[in-house]
Amino acid sequence: MRTYRFLALAAVSAAIVASPAYAEKGDVLVRVRAIVVAPNERSSAVTPAFPGSKVGVSDSVMPEIDFTYMATKHIGAELILATTEHKAQGRGTLSAVPTLAKTWVLPPTLTLQYHFLPDAKIRPYVGAGINYTIYYSTKASDELVKAIGPTSVHMNDSVGYALQAGTDIDITKKVFLNLDVKYIGMKTTARLNTGGAINTARIDIDPLVFGVGLGFRL
Incomplete structure (x- = not known):
């Protein structure tokens, strides 16, 4: 009899340990990811001085943290916080200046998510929301200054939409692996001031953001 009780207790304990790390209404999920920000950039020429030019935008790899509040077992609101550094790259008639700035x-981003299988060990989700992008510490490169003279660079902030898909995969009762991808509508107008001579370029950045990391259910 003691053996049966021991086996039953062990089975219950194993079930508890193996139970999904799903979130209930009111729970907060914290995810820590490594992200790759891969722009799908398009730009106008840098006008009026550089017809035929284009501006590219470099990739960036950085850490990210986000917080999800579960309004129900299926519906969550996620706030994504990260900051990345990028190079504006000369192309076309500006290709001789590899880095312009x-x-x-x-880009703080808020998405509303739908979690398809909240009680499963593998829980896919999709999301959509809004993004506000702030550009800061923007500086002309030494290469640009050498080519055209002392220049200040300013980039306008922007508002755009965000689309998201991902999945959470259980590791323990409260810890899970997270895989995530986002598309963020992101743009700016760059303004170059070279001794009072103003040149501008409109840049649509529109990155894909690939993330992998760990999540924790608080």
């Missing part, structure tokens, strides 16, 4: 980008 460097800037830091802070």
